[in-house]
Amino acid sequence: MKVKFLTSFIFLVSICIFLIFYKGLNKSNIYSPDNIIEKKIPSFSVKQFYNNIKITSEEIFDDEKFYLMNIWASWCVPCREEHRFLLKFKKLDRLEIIGLNYKDKNKNAKTFLNELKDPYDLIIVDDDGTIAIEWGAYGVPETFLIYDKKIIKKIIGPLNDDLFFEIKDLIK
Amino acid sequence: MASIIGFNSLIFGFFTSLILIFFSIKDYKNSYSLDKKILIFTFLQFLFVIISFFGLILSFVNSDFSNETVFNHSHTTKPLFYKISGTWGNHEGSLLLWLLVLTSFIYFFLIKSHNQPKKYRILTLLFQEIIIIGFFIFLIKTSNPFNYIFPIPEEGLGLNPILQDPALAIHPPVLYLGYVGSSIIFSSSLAATSLNYLSKEWAKHIKTWVFISWIFLSLGILLGSIWAYYELGWGGFWFWDPVENVSLMPWLALTTLMHCIVVMEKKLILTSWAVILSITTFTLSMCGTFLVRSGILNSVHTFANDPERGVFILIFLFFLIFLSLFIFFFFYKSDNKNVNSFSLLSKETSILVNNWFMMYFLSVILVGTTYPIFLDVISSQQISVGPPFYNKLIIPFLIPFLIAMAVGPKLRWIKSEIEDKKYLIIFFLISLVLSIFIIINLDVNFLLNTILITSALYLFFITVRDFFIKKFSSFSQNIAHFGFSLLILSILFNNFLTNETIVNLKVGETHITEKFKIKFEDVDQLSEQNYKVIIGKFKVENKDGKIDILYPELRIYNQPNVVTSEAFIKTNLFLDKFMTMNYVRNKEHFNIRYQTKPLMIWIWISVIFISLGGLTGLYKKKNES
Amino acid sequence: MKLLRIVLVILLILNFNVLKAENKNLEIEITKNLRCLICQGQSVYDSDSEFANSLKILVKQKLDDGYEEKEIYNFLKKKYGEWILYEPRFNKNTYFLWLLPILMFVAGGAIILKLFILKKN
16 A cells, blocks of 8 residues: 555656656756846956056946947957947947957957957956956856946847847937 | 668667567467567567667768768768777767667577566566667657768768777777666566566576676776776866766666665565666666756766757656556565564665665765756756765765675674674774874864775775685675775875876976976977877976876867867876876967876776676676576 | 064964965865856866866955955855856755755665564564
């Protein structure tokens, strides 16, 4: 009798496990910290690209306007593909575009910008990648939409048409 | 050509299985001895799968890129050995290997079971055929190794270079003989349950298969760890990665089953538990296949990420589980003869204790591996479960487990007395003193490690003593337990005494620490059959004046275009010196990791001892009968 | 008094190396407990990806700044989620994870006792 009870119990548990595994199949197994957004922007001090003078995050994100911070590098292939969107953003004057040059050689970065044009209002340099970590980024390219010292949207990977229009809507 | 033969042979094999089921059912009721046709068709089924398998091997060897599997996983410049091993180094080919082991085991089971009851043999065959048919359908419908592509490509996509290693080449066949071989135990125990044939004779009969499956599974896991150590370049051999866990779980269930069967041969107890373990072992194998082939888990070495295949295996797995539950529910008759309680100090109790701990370890690994899936589905939270979890939950329980392993075999059936077992206590005290002395000289957590080393040393001394006193009686058990104590000791000491250094060096630079000097002497560039290599030459001068020259490599493969880092390992009985070299972006430096790892080779040797225990256990049985 | 101060300073200088060595060990321990987001099957310590290398530098910086091990884990947890930690935290999401095996151990022991040991002959 006990055996029969136990067996039925295991049967029910198995059905539940089956359903959970079945649902689990449709979920992605690669982890991406999409939903992890710390609202406040990190506080840091960093040197600028063109003149090597240090600047703080408070100074960069001072005004009451929208900022778009884009993490890029000359060695990053998708960065080339998203570049045209950054140039399009440059044409909108509600938005100030900050570039974070990630683990790059100054010479290569300058060549990259000469070839594809410089869309940034300001470029800051992250030699060892630790500034990007403060932002919760882990690769290139990643882009952040900021207003009032808060992160409104985080984009992992290159920009595309849909994201471009989404950001355009957000900054109205 | 080979592929066409291979494919058709596979289809013939499938139809042979159907015919086999038909004949078996027909022959079941009549009382004559087993219909010869059944044996013939079982053999034919096996033969067709062998032909199919060889068809695939030949396609790989001939670089026949009209075959989609060969195209995806091979290349003309691959060395022959890896062309052959590439056959089972992919999803489709490895499933064909599954079929090969399934069909071979049932054939050998039938020809080696002449003195067993006929109905039992037929039922075992039928249950095994259910599994075989499932895999035939899975293979032909979703994972055909013989898909034709047109136009025929000139060249293939190549085999992942980290799979081009001798240990990894033979790791799947050996592992599958264990893993898939447990299918026969599954089928047999379901048959025995249905016929109420759970007796000492059955235990004696199935014991051979349990041992064979166990030996291969142990060696298969060993080969996987050896590959990880030599090839993956991180200097470790076990990471509690899902694919590793998935091979360890059936091993735990199978080891527990082995202990139960050995007991059941002598005393008819724990019969229901033996059946449950038989079912569990193969179920865990199937579950493991599901977890690593469906893409549900994130791991370095998962195969195909294909949800359609995942759904098939999932349904098949649960079908087998429900079938087993059904058989158990309706056919199991509990044996109420042995209602006496066990005395605390008896062999029966020690077997129970073994089961208890093994099932605990199994549950830790099972929960740890599958929990992230449950959490993600139920509450969309993603967490990682890694080495710290497994270490925290397993290590403390190893202490009583090791002591039970030492004391358990000494206890007699029914009841034991403690006279002239004084040496048990003396040995314990010696182990304790020795371990205090050792740990105090090391910079590690004192209390836990002292007790841990004490219990491992205790098992070690007891088993060594038994070699000298008992010589060859219970030799197999002794050597396996000895091997286990050696394994724990080597892992612990390796852990305590490993030294790692990471540094960036340019050619000509030297890195100096208090223990050694590393000088980056030179780099050399060469071209091999399917890769270009950059070989670094490093001179390591130790504190005692000894000098080693190490040659780690960076390999740039042509197809697929990947760069791998090959560790250079200098091994001797006492110490492994392990060095890897990697590029640093934008710099002329190379990133160098140098590790000194004591007693590494003893970890492998101890697993061989454990397997040897299984092997001698097999032959002991033959001598007895 | 002055002698005592000199002795203390000397001790401090001598121990500075030990402290640095301890920090180095702690750095290794911490990075072994972090999961790399790029090579998702490796720890940050083992991985050679750009992210892992940057994270190693960051951990070292934080340790030098005086952060404790737990604080570093919390910091990274806020940036990347719990997934990055190889040791799952003990919170309401993971009660079952940590307790289920223990429960099964206790249940197993209870079953053995009841079914086999404590039976009346």
